[in-house]
Amino acid sequence: MLLIPCPWCGPRDEIEFHYGGQAHVAYPDDPAALSDEEWARYLFFRDNPKGPFAERWSHSAGCRRWFNVVRDTATNEIHAVYRIGEPRPVIA
Amino acid sequence: MTATERPVQADRPGEVLRFRFDGRDYEGRSGDTLAAALLASGVRRVATSVKLGRPRGIFSAGVEEPNALVQVETPFPEPMLPATTVELYDGLVATGLPGKGRLADRPDPARYDSVHAHCDVLVVGAGPAGLMAAAEAARGGARVILADERPEPGGSLLGTAETVDGLPGRRWAAERAAELGGFDDVRVLCRTTVFGHYDDNYVVAVERRTNHLGAAAPATMARERIWRIRARRVVLATGAHERFPAFAGNDLPGVMLAGAARAYVNQYGVRPGRRAVVFTTNDSAYPAALDLAGAGIEIAAIVDVRRAPGEEWARRCAERDIEVRTGHVVRAAVGDGEVAAVSIASEAGGQAREVPADLLLVSGGWTPVVHLFSQAGGALRFDEEIGAFVPGEIRQAVEAAGSARGVPTLSGCLRDGAEAGRRALAAAGFAVPDPAPPPAVEHEPEAAPARHLWLVPPADGADHREHFVDLQRDVTVADVLRATGAGLRSVEHVKRYTTAGTAHDQGRTSGLLTSAITAHALGVDVADLGVTTFRAPYAPVSFAALAGRDRGSLHDPVRVTAMHDRHVDSGALFENVGQWKRPWYYPREGEDMAAAVLRECRAAREDVAMMDASTLGKIDVIGPDAAEFLDRLYTNMMSTLAVGSIRYGVMCRPDGMVFDDGTVIRLADDRFLVTTTTGNAAAVLDWMEEWLQTEWPSLRVHCTSVTEQWATVALVGPRSREVLAGLAPGLAVGNPSFPFMTWRDTEVAGIPARVCRISFSGELAYEINVRSWYGLALWEAVEAAGVTPYGTETMHVLRAEKGYPIIGQDTDGTVTPQDLGMAWVVSKKKPDFIGKRSFGRADTARPDRKQLVGLLPEDTGRLLPEGVHLVEPGGTRPLGHVTSSYRSAALGRTFALALISGGRERIGARLHAAMGAETVPVTVAHHVLYDPEGARRDG
Numbered sequence A: 001m002l003l004i005p006c007p008w009c010g011p012r013d014e015i016e017f018h019y020g021g022q023a024h025v026a027y028p029d030d031p032a033a034l035s036d037e038e039w040a041r042y043l044f045f046r047d048n049p050k051g052p053f054a055e056r057w058s059h060s061a062g063c064r065r066w067f068n069v070v071r072d073t074a075t076n077e078i079h080a081v082y083r084i085g086e087p088r089p090v091i092a
Numbered sequence B: 001m002t003a004t005e006r007p008v009q010a011d012r013p014g015e016v017l018r019f020r021f022d023g024r025d026y027e028g029r030s031g032d033t034l035a036a037a038l039l040a041s042g043v044r045r046v047a048t049s050v051k052l053g054r055p056r057g058i059f060s061a062g063v064e065e066p067n068a069l070v071q072v073e074t075p076f077p078e079p080m081l082p083a084t085t086v087e088l089y090d091g092l093v094a095t096g097l098p099g100k101g102r103l104a105d106r107p108d109p110a111r112y113d114s115v116h117a118h119c120d121v122l123v124v125g126a127g128p129a130g131l132m133a134a135a136e137a138a139r140g141g142a143r144v145i146l147a148d149e150r151p152e153p154g155g156s157l158l159g160t161a162e163t164v165d166g167l168p169g170r171r172w173a174a175e176r177a178a179e180l181g182g183f184d185d186v187r188v189l190c191r192t193t194v195f196g197h198y199d200d201n202y203v204v205a206v207e208r209r210t211n212h213l214g215a216a217a218p219a220t221m222a223r224e225r226i227w228r229i230r231a232r233r234v235v236l237a238t239g240a241h242e243r244f245p246a247f248a249g250n251d252l253p254g255v256m257l258a259g260a261a262r263a264y265v266n267q268y269g270v271r272p273g274r275r276a277v278v279f280t281t282n283d284s285a286y287p288a289a290l291d292l293a294g295a296g297i298e299i300a301a302i303v304d305v306r307r308a309p310g311e312e313w314a315r316r317c318a319e320r321d322i323e324v325r326t327g328h329v330v331r332a333a334v335g336d337g338e339v340a341a342v343s344i345a346s347e348a349g350g351q352a353r354e355v356p357a358d359l360l361l362v363s364g365g366w367t368p369v370v371h372l373f374s375q376a377g378g379a380l381r382f383d384e385e386i387g388a389f390v391p392g393e394i395r396q397a398v399e400a401a402g403s404a405r406g407v408p409t410l411s412g413c414l415r416d417g418a419e420a421g422r423r424a425l426a427a428a429g430f431a432v433p434d435p436a437p438p439p440a441v442e443h444e445p446e447a448a449p450a451r452h453l454w455l456v457p458p459a460d461g462a463d464h465r466e467h468f469v470d471l472q473r474d475v476t477v478a479d480v481l482r483a484t485g486a487g488l489r490s491v492e493h494v495k496r497y498t499t500a501g502t503a504h505d506q507g508r509t510s511g512l513l514t515s516a517i518t519a520h521a522l523g524v525d526v527a528d529l530g531v532t533t534f535r536a537p538y539a540p541v542s543f544a545a546l547a548g549r550d551r552g553s554l555h556d557p558v559r560v561t562a563m564h565d566r567h568v569d570s571g572a573l574f575e576n577v578g579q580w581k582r583p584w585y586y587p588r589e590g591e592d593m594a595a596a597v598l599r600e601c602r603a604a605r606e607d608v609a610m611m612d613a614s615t616l617g618k619i620d621v622i623g624p625d626a627a628e629f630l631d632r633l634y635t636n637m638m639s640t641l642a643v644g645s646i647r648y649g650v651m652c653r654p655d656g657m658v659f660d661d662g663t664v665i666r667l668a669d670d671r672f673l674v675t676t677t678t679g680n681a682a683a684v685l686d687w688m689e690e691w692l693q694t695e696w697p698s699l700r701v702h703c704t705s706v707t708e709q710w711a712t713v714a715l716v717g718p719r720s721r722e723v724l725a726g727l728a729p730g731l732a733v734g735n736p737s738f739p740f741m742t743w744r745d746t747e748v749a750g751i752p753a754r755v756c757r758i759s760f761s762g763e764l765a766y767e768i769n770v771r772s773w774y775g776l777a778l779w780e781a782v783e784a785a786g787v788t789p790y791g792t793e794t795m796h797v798l799r800a801e802k803g804y805p806i807i808g809q810d811t812d813g814t815v816t817p818q819d820l821g822m823a824w825v826v827s828k829k830k831p832d833f834i835g836k837r838s839f840g841r842a843d844t845a846r847p848d849r850k851q852l853v854g855l856l857p858e859d860t861g862r863l864l865p866e867g868v869h870l871v872e873p874g875g876t877r878p879l880g881h882v883t884s885s886y887r888s889a890a891l892g893r894t895f896a897l898a899l900i901s902g903g904r905e906r907i908g909a910r911l912h913a914a915m916g917a918e919t920v921p922v923t924v925a926h927h928v929l930y931d932p933e934g935a936r937r938d939g
C-alpha cells in the first residue's frame, strides 16, 4: 500500500485515496471546435509510460481534495505531489 | 495411517501433555511442537502426499515443512498446518492429511482483530542478526518492532545449541529480548509471522495469540491479530532454509533436513532415529552429525559429495569414529514406506553399497529467506559461494542481515545484524551511539567451500520418477524434464506446468531446486535462469484473521431510513440497494410476491399508496455560480428554472453516456437541491467535486450531501391530493396553485415539510420531505389516513409501465439519453455541457444503436427473464437484451423493457426471446406503455 503525501493532510495510506488517471488532460476550451478525432483523443487516449507519470489522485476518505502526483509506474516511487493548477514539476 | 512401532522417548524433562493423533493417544512435553512430540512417540508416518498418496514423515523443524501436514480438530478445526509449527497443548487432537484439509462446517467462534502500528525500525526475525539489529536500533532511541514467527526468540540458536557470551544461545536470546522489552518504544512480537511486504514499507504480519493454549485460551482474547505496520526502515533478518538434493526416494519418512534433526535433538531432546546416514554438500551437516552422535544416535556414515570437507570437522568426526565418505553420494533412500537403508556410491560411479539406517539427514546448502525482500521490490543476485540467490539492489528503505543475505557464521550474523541496526538508526535520523563490543561466540572452524549438487542421477536405466523436487506437490525431476521436453524455457512456465512451488509451503525448500534442475535440463546457468517471483503471503494466513472484526453486520455498514422499524413491523421484505435496506414489498396474509405487488400497483394506480423514498441521494448545491454549474453538468437547462419549481435532469459522462438522473429543485437564486439515484449518491457528489476542483475552480459553488438529513414519503395515486389536503390543511393543493413539478413549504400532520409535486409512477403524486427525525411520525400519519404502503418492486413496475429507465439497470454506461428515447432532455440551446460534443460523434448517431423499447410477450402470462437476448425470428444474431420485466396490473399482462439494436424502427415487429432451446415470441412496443399522454400525472 502506497504512502501518499496529500498536499493538505500529509502522508496517508493509499486506501484513503481514489485514483483519477492521467493528469493535465484538460477539458477542451471549446469542444465544438474540435474534430471528431481531436475529441476522441481527449475522450479515449491516455499515456501509459513505464516510468514517471503525472496522475490525479483524490483524498476521498480524507480532505476530499484532488491533487496531482508524479509516480514512477515501474517502482511506485512518488517523485512529486502538487496542487491542481500548478505546473508539472521537472523530474530529472 | 498406522504408526510404525518404535520406542517412546519417555525420559524427557518437562510437563507431560496428552494429545491424540490419528485416533491414538500420546504424550508429549511442554515446549514441544506436534512434530517433536510425534517423533518422540515413535510416529514416523504423519501424512500422505497429495497426488501419489505416498507416505510422508517429518522433514523439517519449522515453517518450511513440506510433508507433515495436519488438521487440528479442536477447539476449532483448522486445516493444513505443518506439524512442525503446531505448538503442543494438553488435549490437542490432530489428524494427518493426505495433502488436503477440510474446512470447518460451522462458524468460527473465535475473535480476530487488527492493529495499526508505526515504527522507525522494523526487524523481521529474532535470531542472532535480528536481535542485534533491534538492540542497536533500540539503544539509539528508535521506535522498534521486532517480530518473529516462533514462540520464543533465538532463531537458529534454538536448534544449534551454540553459546553466545558464554550463555546457551536460547538463554542469551531470551535475555536480549527481555532487555528490548524494557524500552518504552520497543515492541517484541513472538508467534508473529510477517507475511507481506508492500510499497513504502507497509508490512503485514499475523500474530497467533491463543492457538498454543488450547482449551485454556481466554475467550476474551482475540485468537489472531493482523499487524499493519508502516516502518521507516526494515531490517530483514529472516534467516535461511536448508535445502536438499534430488535423489531416489528422497521423500521417504526418515529423510530429514540435517539442521532439523539437530534442532530436534538440541531444542526438544528428541532423537528422530537410531542410526543415521548424513548426506551433505557442505560443512553445516557436520555439527549436526556430531550433536546427534552426542545424543546417542549412531552415525553410520557421513556421505560428502566433496573431496575435501572442512579439516577440523573431519578431524572431530575421526575422533568419534564417525566414517566420512568423501566424493560419495546417496543414490537412494531405500525402504518400504520409510527409510530402512541408504544406498551409497562413489560420485564417479561404481557399485553402490546399502547401509542400514532409519534416518537419512540431508543438507544441500542453505537458501536465504528472500521472500519479503523480493516482495518489497528488491532484485536478487546469485551468490556462487553459497549457491543461492541473495538480496541485491532495492529501492525501498530495506536491508537484509545475517544468513538472510548469505552470512554463514554465527559471529558474522551477530556482527552483520548490529551493523544493519546501526545503519537503520542513522538512516532514520538518529544519532548512532558508539558500537558495543560484539558478543563472544565459540571457536568457529574454518569452512571448506560447499559443492552445489542438485541432482544425483539414477542408477543406469532407472528414471527420475522418485527423485522429488517439490515434496508437497509431488513434483519429481521427471516432471520437470517433461516440462522442458515440451519446450518450456522459463522457470515461471515450468512452475505452472508442473505446479512446483505452488503448494502452501510456497516451495521454501524446493524453489531453488526446481530452478536448478530446469537450468540443468536446459544447459543454462541457474544464476541466469533465476527463480520464480515471490508473492505474499509468505506463509498461509486465514481469511478470518484478514477479515478481523469486519464480519457479519460489521462487514459493510447497513443503512436504514427513519421509518425502518415501522416497515419491519408491517412485515415488509427488504432488498439491498447499495448499503440501504429498502422495503421490497409488503405481503399480507396468504400473499406471495406476485400477488402483493399486483395489489400494491393497483392501489397506486386506482386509489392511493405510499412509499419510503428517503434513500434517494440528496445534495445541496449552493453558491452564486450554482445555476451555471448545473447547466454544465446536466444535459438540460437548469439556470432557467424558477424558484419554487422542479426539473428532471440527466447527467452524462464526456462520452455522452448517461451517468445519473434525478430532479433539481430550485430553493433560491443561489440554492438548489439535487436528487440522485439511491446507489449513485456518493458517485454524483464525487463527480461534482471533481469538476469543481479540477476544471472549474473559479465557480463559486459548494456541494453538501444531505441524504440523511431528510426523510421522504412518496404519496401516489388518484386520491393522493385528497389525502394530502386532509393532512396539510394549510396547503392549497389545487392543480392551478400547486401544479406538477413545483414544491411548497407547509406543515403535513403538524410537521414542517417540503412537498414536491413530482411523480416516478406516472400518477398524480407528491413527495413529502421532513427532517429525518420526523420521518417515522410522518409515515405513521400518512398510513393512518388509509394509504397502502408499497415497496421497490411496485415502484419498479410503475415506472417501467411509464418507460422511466433505472440508471444501472436499463443502462450500462453505453447508453445515451437519445437511446433512452429522451432526446427532449438534451438541450439544443446551451453552448456546451458535459457530453454534448459526443452527441456529434458518428458513433452516437448510428441507426443501429441499442435503444430502449417495450416488449409485449405474445403469451400475456409469460414473464421474460431479465438479461435474456432477443433475435429476429429464425435468426441467431443477438439484437439486444431484456433490462426489466414485470407483471402489470394496469396492462393486465406481462411486459418488459429492452435495449434493442435499432429498436424504435422495430416497433410493431416480432422478435424472439432466446431462452435456451425455447424461443418466446414478443412484439416490440414503444417504451411508454401506460398513459403516454401523461394525463394522470398532470391532472
Ligand SMILES: [Zn+2]
Residues within 6 Å of the ligand: A006, A007, A008, A009, A010, A059, A062, A063, A064, A065
Ligand atoms: Zn488530504
